[in-house]
Amino acid sequence: MRSSAPGKIILFGEHAVVYGRPALAVPVRQAQVDVEVSASPRPGTWIEAPEIYLNAELSSLPEDHPIAVVVRRLVARADEESLSISIRSTIPVASGLGSGAAVSVALARALSDYRGLGLSDEQVNAIAYEVEKLHHGTPSGIDNTVIAYNRPVYFIKGQPIETFTTGKPFTIVIGDTGISAPTRESVGDVRRLWTADPARFEGYFDAIAQVAISARRSIEDGQPELLGGLMDRNHELLQKLTVSCPELDHLVEAARKAGALGAKLSGGGRGGNMIALVDQDRAQSVAQALLSAGARNTIITEIA
Numbered sequence: 106m107r108s109s110a111p112g113k114i115i116l117f118g119e120h121a122v123v124y125g126r127p128a129l130a131v132p133v134r135q136a137q138v139d140v141e142v143s144a145s146p147r148p149g150t151w152i153e154a155p156e157i158y159l160n161a162e163l164s165s166l167p168e169d170h171p172i173a174v175v176v177r178r179l180v181a182r183a184d185e186e187s188l189s190i191s192i193r194s195t196i197p198v199a200s201g202l203g204s205g206a207a208v209s210v211a212l213a214r215a216l217s218d219y220r221g222l223g224l225s226d227e228q229v230n231a232i233a234y235e236v237e238k239l240h241h242g243t244p245s246g247i248d249n250t251v252i253a254y255n256r257p258v259y260f261i262k263g264q265p266i267e268t269f270t271t272g273k274p275f276t277i278v279i280g281d282t283g284i285s286a287p288t289r290e291s292v293g294d295v296r297r298l299w300t301a302d303p304a305r306f307e308g309y310f311d312a313i314a315q316v317a318i319s320a321r322r323s324i325e326d327g328q329p330e331l332l333g334g335l336m337d338r339n340h341e342l343l344q345k346l347t348v349s350c351p352e353l354d355h356l357v358e359a360a361r362k363a364g365a366l367g368a369k370l371s372g373g374g375r376g377g378n379m380i381a382l383v384d385q386d387r388a389q390s391v392a393q394a395l396l397s398a399g400a401r402n403t404i405i406t407e408i409a
């Protein structure tokens with residue numbers, strides 16, 4: 106049994122979304138996780154995930170290992186099964202593209218199919234959220250939601266999933282700093298700063314919410330060109346939250362200089378990826394400019 110899950114980018118609203126503000130995220134299908142579950146010739150449940158240097162039998166993994174958590178949830182009597190689970194991913198780890206949530210979603214689906222459990226999207230999403238909670242402290246749930254449902258989401262924590270439509274397609278260039286940055290740390294730092302000065306940080310979150318609301322309107326009204334200025338404003342607010350870093354700022358600046366309509370970091374920050382809104386015919390040259398400015402990798406994606 107095989108299953109895949111896409112990566113994702115947050116277009117607007119990261120961090121503020123942890124505090125109940127809306128955020129917009131879309132799947133990115135150019136990067137994905139593929140899971141294959143098959144019967145194993147040797148006893149036990151064997152898991153192979155070369156991108157994270159994992160090749161182990163289930164019982165040797167710690168209780169809270171994210172992959173083990175999903176497998177133990179869905180393989181009831183692990184010791185009686187002889188399973189081989191292969192996990193391959195082209196989503197960079199800890200870089201804001203949702204690699205962890207994509208592994209949980211693809212793995213839960215493949216195991217559900219293999220065992221004939223018939224898990225719904227909602228159940229798959231709930232399992233992936235549990236894993237996010239173990240590892241991210243206080244996740245909003247946006248990553249697992251956009252990936253489990255594989256469609257654009259306008260996400261507000263604790264509310265039913267809401268999707269959004271795209272009045273006119275637009276093009277995003279994604280640039281990877283190559284710096285892996287655990288979301289847990291930036292989220293924890295923002296929490297400490299918010300606790301120390303709630304009024305100031307609530308103000309930033311409200312300003313980010315306004316940006317996200319305007320962005321949704323521009324996307325649905327078929328005026329994506331307005332997103333450029335909103336991205337710049339969102340990036341400025343993320344800098345105030347202290348989650349940018351010199352490398353992200355450098356790539357954001359390089360994209361703007363190369364003709365992007367706007368740019369911002371995407372995801373937890375302090376490394377990982379940034380995104381830039383571009384006219385389609387500029388996408389290649391902006392991607393090239395990002396590589397020249399030190400990006401490890403770029404992806405061009407059309408949001409339609």
Ligand code: PMV
Nearest residue numbers: 119120201244245288372373
């Ligand atoms: O997993 P990342 O790096 O894309 O970050 C998720 C977005 C945050 O808003 C920073 C955290 C969250 O739980 O929503």
